[in-house]
Structure formats: C-alpha cells, structure tokens
Amino acid sequence: MSVRNLKSLFNPASVALVGASIKPHTVGAVATRNLFAAGFQGSIYLVNPRRTEIDGHACHADIASLPNPPDLAVIATPPDLVPEIIDQLGARGTKAAVVITAGFGEGGSARGQALCKAMLEAARPHLLRIVGPNCFGLMLPRIDLNASFIHMQPLPGQLAFVAQSGALLSTVVDWATHRRIGFSHLVSLGDMADVDFGDMLDYLSTDSHTRAILLYIESITHARKFMSAARAAARVKPVIVVKAGRYESSAAAASSHTGAMAGSDAVYEAAFKRAGILRVNDLEALFDAVSTLGQLQPVTGDRLALLTNGGGIGVMATDTLMYKKGTLAQLSETTMDRLNAVLPPTWSHGNPVDIIGDAPPQRYADALGAIIEDPGVDAVLVMNCPTAIGSSMDAAQAVLETFTQRSSHARRSGLLSCWLGEGPAEAARQMFHEQGIPSYESPTKAVRGFMQMVRYRHSQAMLMEVPPDIPENFTPNRQAVRKIIDMVLAEGRSWLLETEAKSVLAAYGIPVVETITAENPEAAAQIASTIEGPVVLKIQHGMILHKSDAGGVVLNLETPDAVRDRAICMREHFKQALDDVSALQFCVQPMIQKPHAHELIVGMHVDDQFGPVLLFGHGGTATEIILDRCLALPPLNMRLAHEMIAGTRISRLLAGYRGVPGANRADIAVTLVKVSQLICDFAEIVELDINPLLGDPHEVLALDARLRVAPADGPAGRRLAICPYPTELEQMIHLPGGQTLRLRPIRPEDEPAFQRLFNNLTPEDIRLRFLHPMKMMPKTLVVRLTQIDYDREMALVLTDGNGNQDADFFGVVRFSADPDREKAEFAILLDRSKTGLGLGPMLMRRIIDYARSRGIRQLFGEVLNDNRPMLALCKALGFKRRHVPNDPGVTEVSLQL
Structure with a gap:
C-alpha cells in the first residue's frame, strides 16, 4: 500500500486504546499512562468491556460505543480478538492501527499465521493501515503522542527513528534523552505485516518535520519497494542505517563460487550503497553520524x-x-x-x-x-x-x-x-x-564522524553522476540464448554444459576461449591435433561443477597422444564417482598464455530478498580463500561497473605496478554491463560464474563458465530489486514525410541530450513548460529527470531512428506517480522544429496508455492559462480542467484512467 492513510497514523486528531487497563505492569496499563502523560491534545478513547473508567477517564465497552471513530487505534488485547477489532474499527472509519499484541506467527506458529492473515483480510476492505503486530508502538513527540509502552517520554526533534526491535527503540529513547537528542517520529515496526521500511521511507522523505531518517533493520520485505523508497529518500535527506545480523552465514551449501562468497550481509551492503544510504555499525555511530551530517558544513x-x-x-x-x-x-x-x-x-x-x-x-x-x-x-x-x-x-x-x-x-x-x-x-x-x-568525546569518534560525511557525500555524488555510454555497439543475440535455455530445461537439466554456457556468453558479446566438445578420448586427441600449441583438457558432465577440485582439468598438454592418455585416465577416475559415465564428455581448448593477465571472477546468484546479485573480484581456484569481491544489484551501467571494480583489492593491481602494465578496465566494465543485461533479460538464469575471466592490457577472455537455469515464474524484470530499463517500450515512429524517429524510455546516459533539448528552447517555451522563467537548468534537476525509477516513473524520449547514443532529443513525455499509484503528474516537452506533425498527441497517448497499463488511476498536470495549444490538446484527450485556487494563472488538468 505504501503511504496510503499513513497521515492518520502519524498525524491523528483522536486515538483509541483498545485493551486499556489498570493492572500494574501490563502493556495496557503502561500504554494508558503514556497516552495521557505525554500531553496529547486530541481526543483519547479507552476501550475495556470490564471497566467504566480508568484513573478518572471514561472507558467504553467496545468499538461501537465510541462517541466518534478514532483516526488511530492502539490494540493491546489477546491476539484472538484482534481480527474482529480491526474489522469493527474499519467499519467505523478508522484508517490506522498499531497492534502491540504478539502471537501472530512468531516462530512459525500456524495458528498465529492464520490470525495474521485474518487481521490483514479484515483491514483490506477499509484500507486500514497496520503497524505491527508484536511491536512496542509509536511515539510522535511533535504532537505529544506516546502510543507505546516504552518507559519514558522522548524529546521532540527532527530525527525519525524506525526499528524492527521494540526493545532497541526503548534503549535508544533512554540513550538519546540523556544526550538531549530529540525525534520527530519513533516507530517500532515489529513483524511488519503491513507497514514496512519502504512505507516509512516514502512517508518520511516528504515529511517537513524530519531532517534525517535513522533505521534499525533486521530484515526487509518487498525489496523493490524498499529500493525505490530508499533511493528517493536518500536524494532529499540523510538516511542512515544499522543492519543487524552482520555475520550471518546464508550460503554454506552454495554450488557456485558466487553463491559461496555472496552472504546476505554483503548483499544488504550492496543494496544500501546503491540506494545512497549510509550504513554504520552500531547505535553510537548512528548518532555520531547524525551529529556530523546535521552540523558539519x-x-x-x-x-x-x-x-x-x-x-x-x-x-x-x-x-x-x-x-x-x-x-x-x-x-x-x-x-x-x-x-x-x-x-x-x-x-x-x-x-x-x-x-x-x-x-x-x-x-x-x-x-x-x-x-x-x-x-x-x-x-x-x-x-x-x-x-x-x-x-x-x-x-x-x-x-x-x-x-x-x-x-x-x-x-x-x-x-x-x-x-x-x-x-x-x-x-x-x-x-x-x-x-x-559537531563535537566528539574521542579522536576515534571524531575521525569516524568525518569519514561518515565523506562516505555520505560520495554516495550523494554517485546518485547525481551521469554514467558514460557503453563504449561499443552492443546488440545481444537473445534468440540464441533462448534456444539454449529452452533446450536445457526441456532435457530436465539445470546446469548448462561448459560449451553451452560459453555460447550464452558469446551471444552477449563476451569474448570466450574457443572450446570444442569431444565424446571420447580419441575424439579429444583428434581435436587437439587441429589446435596449434599446447591445449587444456577438461571433463564435461552435468554433475561435475568444480572441475579443478575434482581433478577434471589438465593444463598445458603438448601432444594429441598426451591428450588421449589423460582423457582415458580421467574417465577411469570418474567411473568411481559417477553411477553413469555415458554422459561423460571432454572439452578441448587452446592453452592461453597471457603473461600480464589477471584472473578475475564475474558471477551472479539469486538472493532470497533482493533477487539477482552480481559479483566481481579476484578469480582463480583460490577465489573463495582470497575472498576479494564486490557485490552490486543489477541493472548496471558503466559508472556502476567501474564502482564494482574499484570496490575490490585487485583493482589496485589492475591499475598496473612495478613495470606490469594495467588491465583494460573499460573492457572489464563492459563485460559486467553485458552480464547484467543477460541477467535482466532471462529470468531462468539463477546462477552464473565466469571464472577465470582473464584481463590484460588488451582484452578480456572467459576461460571457464558455469550457468544454472530453472523454470521462470514470471518476467525477467519482476525478480529484480531495481526495475530495469524497459526495452519492450522501444518502437519506431514513421512520419508522413518519410522520416523515421525512435521512441524509447529515457536513460541516465541521456543527460547531455536532455540538456541540449533545453538549451534549444526559447524563453517562452521554457516559461510555458516549467511555469516560470529559467535561464539554465540546474544539473541536479537534469539528473533527476534522466535518472528515473522505472518502477514509479516513466519518461519516453523521441530521438532519431538510427539509434545513435549521442543523438538529439525532439521531445519528451513523462509521468511521476505517487508510491500508491493513485495519481501521477505528467509533463510534455516538444522541440519547436517538430511541432505540427502530430507528435504531441502521439506522445500524450503513449504515456496515457502506459500509465493505464501500470494501474495508475489518475493523470494530472498544471498548465499555464495562456498555453492554449496544451489546454486544447488536453481537452481533446478528455482531461477535465480545474482552476488552482492560490494561482489564478494556472489550470490543473486531470484524466481518470
């Protein structure tokens, strides 16, 4: 749901406590005392069927007897009663509830999980939002609301703190109050049956009373929603996180090098970095970071x-x-x-x-x-x-x-x-x-605070940086890959043979060493006789993944006879390990001699929460021992690929040292981008290793590859935590005079072209489009308009038909939706040279159709009253008009979808 009805949660005019009590040391009693002691100026209703008053305050028997429907309900009753209470509250018009009660499936209880499902089903028809269950509640010091059972009142301030752990929230209140640190919001999310971190980030990013957002995360739900919300929030205010469970091992049984090296905490680290979130290790560092970011210039x-x-x-x-x-x-x-x-x-x-x-x-x-x-x-x-x-x-x-x-x-x-x-x-x-x-108690804390600022500014700069174009024409052969994957799945296999995996890489323009399959030792020897120089012999079998570890790789064989003899030995060796050796084959490839090459690894595995995750690092047989790797979420562009390379220790070697020339980092980055595109294109790919990928001053070359597939349960893009570039929206537009234009989604690399389009506008064009004069477009705005979140926004650009990366724009149409997809604001910009060709109506119809396909209910925009062509176009498309009350020169147009 995202931010829908969260205003009732965080700015209520009335609160009902269901389960109020006078029994000492109970949640109901503490919550009752806190509600009245905090000084909340709105109405407070107490509900308890066994009491008519509590401490001089009237008490109601049930929800139906409340004098008015409360904006917010706090529930501290036995869990069996909660679904019915939620239904009664929703029927009366309540839009938000905090369920303090536990017993909704913690530890895997089937009874509790059924209660949680019933609670959510009761809330759904009324669009009632739920914080919890199993939480400590929430505190809003700005409006003197303490809807929790925490032992003390927090101070008001401009920090929002959101945590899964209620006990930690209580500890933070105690710690911060002693240090005179205040808060705008303190929220214990508990089990996050409904409201989660993504919802909180969406709400707090636009809250004018919140200067910085602090998070304590144990796990997240809905990774794509979280990433969209986090990236949007981090652009406007600091978001600082403490992530618990740093050393949890989640890959003990992984079958690929990538799966073994990409633990869950490393994936969280990659996600936070991609979103522009500053991660710190503990609560003390969290508040030190707040002090630094809030005070240091x-x-x-x-x-x-x-x-x-x-x-x-x-x-x-x-x-x-x-x-x-x-x-x-x-x-x-x-x-x-x-x-x-x-x-x-x-x-x-x-x-x-x-x-x-x-x-x-x-x-x-x-x-x-x-x-x-x-x-x-x-x-x-x-x-x-x-x-x-x-x-x-x-x-x-x-x-x-x-x-x-x-x-x-x-x-x-x-x-x-x-x-x-x-x-x-x-x-x-x-x-x-x-x-x-900012002031600190020790030199260590002070320097740590400074470096937090450096990291934060670096992450903000990354969010604003325009990535370079990929330095080559890249057109993957998707049909060839589709044919291979479908064949493997039809045969009931999951792991591709090495030759099949290399064919997939080659279809995406990744250089691979020529590898030929041999059915038997004699065929292997014959193939070796056709290759100039020494060769490499490998075993090929669907059950043998780590060939080197199993004794299935022999290097530097000089003659065909040597190849045949070693192949015979291999077959005898594997007869003891395999029940059926009939599927045993051999691969023969030239022995690659590259004196200045580095062994690298490029990989991918699917994380349970964030979906596909890419890996780059030091490759070779010792890759899991060296453990030099950097993770990133796809999709990648060239800037993100270079960031991955720079995040490893081997990157220093790739720069060259002691007379050894540096590797071609651009080729390595291009390879990462191509692997990223492959993962974005095929949902069936669930594990991939290129190890080693050789990188030298001249090129990259994949010597070995593993690739595992599984039947897909949806489109490839759906499983990604970050919505990829929607290739399916690209199309050619044929004009009456014979000119062909290309309509496609905007890309981050389009910043220069967008800037050129703006520079070609007349002052009057700028006033009509942006509603006020503007001599130049700030870089921050250009980046914001070109680096969009395809999950919540869309911008379609009209450019020439030849697909040149540096082509000029002739027009742009866009919308930006709220997190709930209730409404989306549209805008359109058309170069004056392309007016009168019907392109404006065409662009508007395309964006209307796409918004409708995304489930958006309303498109709206603001148009100057003297922009008669735009008003006429909106009228022809069925938009309704409404004058903006506080701006008589502007008309709001809207279209129900």
Whole structure:
C-alpha cells in the first residue's frame, strides 16, 4: 500500500486504546499512562468491556460505543480478538492501527499465521493501515503522542527513528534523552505485516518535520519497494542505517563460487550503497553520524587537518584516519609559513599540527586561522586534552570566534571538534553543538564522524553522476540464448554444459576461449591435433561443477597422444564417482598464455530478498580463500561497473605496478554491463560464474563458465530489486514525410541530450513548460529527470531512428506517480522544429496508455492559462480542467484512467 492513510497514523486528531487497563505492569496499563502523560491534545478513547473508567477517564465497552471513530487505534488485547477489532474499527472509519499484541506467527506458529492473515483480510476492505503486530508502538513527540509502552517520554526533534526491535527503540529513547537528542517520529515496526521500511521511507522523505531518517533493520520485505523508497529518500535527506545480523552465514551449501562468497550481509551492503544510504555499525555511530551530517558544513573531499595540544591524540586520530582510508591533508608552504610565525619552535612542523600542551587560547586561534584557509584542506579537526595550564572553555571559545570570523571567506574548510574529558570539556562540547559544530568525546569518534560525511557525500555524488555510454555497439543475440535455455530445461537439466554456457556468453558479446566438445578420448586427441600449441583438457558432465577440485582439468598438454592418455585416465577416475559415465564428455581448448593477465571472477546468484546479485573480484581456484569481491544489484551501467571494480583489492593491481602494465578496465566494465543485461533479460538464469575471466592490457577472455537455469515464474524484470530499463517500450515512429524517429524510455546516459533539448528552447517555451522563467537548468534537476525509477516513473524520449547514443532529443513525455499509484503528474516537452506533425498527441497517448497499463488511476498536470495549444490538446484527450485556487494563472488538468 505504501503511504496510503499513513497521515492518520502519524498525524491523528483522536486515538483509541483498545485493551486499556489498570493492572500494574501490563502493556495496557503502561500504554494508558503514556497516552495521557505525554500531553496529547486530541481526543483519547479507552476501550475495556470490564471497566467504566480508568484513573478518572471514561472507558467504553467496545468499538461501537465510541462517541466518534478514532483516526488511530492502539490494540493491546489477546491476539484472538484482534481480527474482529480491526474489522469493527474499519467499519467505523478508522484508517490506522498499531497492534502491540504478539502471537501472530512468531516462530512459525500456524495458528498465529492464520490470525495474521485474518487481521490483514479484515483491514483490506477499509484500507486500514497496520503497524505491527508484536511491536512496542509509536511515539510522535511533535504532537505529544506516546502510543507505546516504552518507559519514558522522548524529546521532540527532527530525527525519525524506525526499528524492527521494540526493545532497541526503548534503549535508544533512554540513550538519546540523556544526550538531549530529540525525534520527530519513533516507530517500532515489529513483524511488519503491513507497514514496512519502504512505507516509512516514502512517508518520511516528504515529511517537513524530519531532517534525517535513522533505521534499525533486521530484515526487509518487498525489496523493490524498499529500493525505490530508499533511493528517493536518500536524494532529499540523510538516511542512515544499522543492519543487524552482520555475520550471518546464508550460503554454506552454495554450488557456485558466487553463491559461496555472496552472504546476505554483503548483499544488504550492496543494496544500501546503491540506494545512497549510509550504513554504520552500531547505535553510537548512528548518532555520531547524525551529529556530523546535521552540523558539519558540506565537505568536498577527504583531506583532513588535525590541530591538537597533545601529540598522542593526534597520533590516534591519524591512525583512525588511515584505517578509514581518509587522507591526511598536505599543508601548503603558505600555511606552513603562517604557522611558523605564530607557533613556538617546538610545534610539530606538519600535520597533525601539535601546538604543544601549554597552548593558550590565542595559539588555537592563530593556528586554526592559518589552516582553515588552506586550499588543500577539506576539514579541520580541532582537539583539546585538559591541562593545568590552559582553559578548555577558553580554547573552545577562541576556536568558535576564529571560525565565525572567517564564515564569509571564499574558501573555508569544515570544522569538527574533540574536547576530551568531563566537566569543562563536556560544557565545551555542548557549546560547540549549540553553535552547529559537531563535537566528539574521542579522536576515534571524531575521525569516524568525518569519514561518515565523506562516505555520505560520495554516495550523494554517485546518485547525481551521469554514467558514460557503453563504449561499443552492443546488440545481444537473445534468440540464441533462448534456444539454449529452452533446450536445457526441456532435457530436465539445470546446469548448462561448459560449451553451452560459453555460447550464452558469446551471444552477449563476451569474448570466450574457443572450446570444442569431444565424446571420447580419441575424439579429444583428434581435436587437439587441429589446435596449434599446447591445449587444456577438461571433463564435461552435468554433475561435475568444480572441475579443478575434482581433478577434471589438465593444463598445458603438448601432444594429441598426451591428450588421449589423460582423457582415458580421467574417465577411469570418474567411473568411481559417477553411477553413469555415458554422459561423460571432454572439452578441448587452446592453452592461453597471457603473461600480464589477471584472473578475475564475474558471477551472479539469486538472493532470497533482493533477487539477482552480481559479483566481481579476484578469480582463480583460490577465489573463495582470497575472498576479494564486490557485490552490486543489477541493472548496471558503466559508472556502476567501474564502482564494482574499484570496490575490490585487485583493482589496485589492475591499475598496473612495478613495470606490469594495467588491465583494460573499460573492457572489464563492459563485460559486467553485458552480464547484467543477460541477467535482466532471462529470468531462468539463477546462477552464473565466469571464472577465470582473464584481463590484460588488451582484452578480456572467459576461460571457464558455469550457468544454472530453472523454470521462470514470471518476467525477467519482476525478480529484480531495481526495475530495469524497459526495452519492450522501444518502437519506431514513421512520419508522413518519410522520416523515421525512435521512441524509447529515457536513460541516465541521456543527460547531455536532455540538456541540449533545453538549451534549444526559447524563453517562452521554457516559461510555458516549467511555469516560470529559467535561464539554465540546474544539473541536479537534469539528473533527476534522466535518472528515473522505472518502477514509479516513466519518461519516453523521441530521438532519431538510427539509434545513435549521442543523438538529439525532439521531445519528451513523462509521468511521476505517487508510491500508491493513485495519481501521477505528467509533463510534455516538444522541440519547436517538430511541432505540427502530430507528435504531441502521439506522445500524450503513449504515456496515457502506459500509465493505464501500470494501474495508475489518475493523470494530472498544471498548465499555464495562456498555453492554449496544451489546454486544447488536453481537452481533446478528455482531461477535465480545474482552476488552482492560490494561482489564478494556472489550470490543473486531470484524466481518470
């Protein structure tokens, strides 16, 4: 359902507690006390058939006797009663409920699962939303609502914290209140029968009272909804997550290298990274990240300068920075001269800048003033350890005054602080916080906070970066792959033979070493005689997956006789392991000698929650021992492929070292993109390994491949956590004069073409399309319009018919739907040179038809009153018109689908 009726959940005017109680130490009693103690100004109704009042408040026997239907119901009754209560609430008009009660299938109880199903069925006809069951409830400090059984009242603030664990939520409230941290929302999701993390992200991303979203996740439901919501939320505000279960093993029985190396936590890591979410390891790091992201001025790099009155804490900070892969800033000669002029001769003469333990406040001010203006410094961490000579508070005041005085400087670094100790140091930290400067209790936390900012800015930059086009024409032979897969499934097999797997790769333009099948040792010898140079002999059988481990691979055989003899030995060896050796075959291929090649692995497996996951890393027979890999969710583009490569240790070797030339990283990235496309195209592919994939300065070459298939239960794109590019929407448009145009969905790579289309518009065109004048289109807007979520949005572009990647746009039509697909806002832009050809009506009809096919109920848009051609087109297409109350120059048009 997503955000439907969540307003009743998070902004209710009335609340009913079903299961109110006076019995000490019960959920009903604590929830009753919390509701009234928090100071909620709306109506509170108590429901308990055995009581007429509780603590002086009227109590009602049942839902029917309530004076008014509550916006929100909190249920703390035995589980057997919940489905009927939900039905009664829905019938009265209640749109949201929090089910605190447990007993709905935890631990696999069939009775509980049946109750959960009955509860949801009771809610569905009324569109009633449910948080829980088995949760601690929710707290909304902004409106003084505590609909939970947590032991204390949280402070109001601008952080939203959403957790599956109610006990953890209670702990966070206690921890945060002690540190004067406040919240806009605190929500315990429990078993997530209905409202889940995707729903919460969709709602909170547009909530004006929430500055950052904090998540504690044990598992997610509905991966595609989660990814869409997370990617949208991360574009507008920080989303920070703690994921529990980091070391859970989920691949012990995996049959491929990829399956063995891609544990569930690594998949979550890849998903968070793709969404632009910042992951931290624990709750302390979570709130440190909030402090940093909320207070530190945006930084443009990872170069950190350290200013300290103690050499030891400078070393600790440096160690942490190196461990976190940050950069110790190199101070310029100008900065060094300025520091030499104001510091005693015994200062450290480098970074960290140790101004010695007897530093008075002015020394802090002078040193910071020099460092903060250095163009080679992105941020400064100022540290202070207490001494009997200098005042910690005075030093803090000097730092703040210096930083404030330079607030208008054209180039100023960001500032973090770390005042160690208690008493005056605690007061200094509070003073920094009040002035918007993040402050930490230790150098380790401070550097970690800075690197969290670096990671967050990097993820935001990735979301805004325009990917390059694939550097070659890539037209896969899908029919050839379909034929192979259908044949294998018809024969009742799941694993493709090596030659079949390589044929699939070759159909997608992935270079493979020529491999020929031989039915017997004599045939293997004959094939070897036709190959120049030494050969490789491999066993080929559907039951033998890891051929090297089983003794089924022999390298560097020089003669046909040697090939025949080893094949005979192999057959005898495998007679002991296989019941039937009649299907045993051999593969012969040339022995590839590439002195500067690296053994890589490219793979894919299907995760239970996120669907297909891609893997890249260090390949070869020791790949599972080296465990150097990076995971990513498909679909990939060239930028994401290069990010995968950079996420491995072997990427440093691929750059070249000690006279060894670097590998062709572009070819490796292209291979990843092609594998991604293969996975997006065929739902039957459930496991894939290319190992090794050789990469050298000139090319890539797949030496071995494994591929497992299974019957598909739906279209290939449905199983992906991120909706892939919808190839099926591409079509050719034939104009009356003979010109042919191509209509296709927009791609992230289209940013330059979209920018050119905008640049060709006249000022009047821009005003009519964007409702106000605009001299240039901000890059953030261009990226937002080209990097769309195909699951919730669509933009169809009209370009020339030859399929050139750098072709100009002649028109764009789009819609963007709400998460519930109730409504979608449309827009259309047509180049003036293509008006009068009927393209505007054609584009509108295409987007209307597609919106209808996606289940969207209404299309709407805003049109200037003097844009008569657009209003006429909307009228011809059946749109209704309505004047916008607060803007008399604008008309809203809408079409029921």
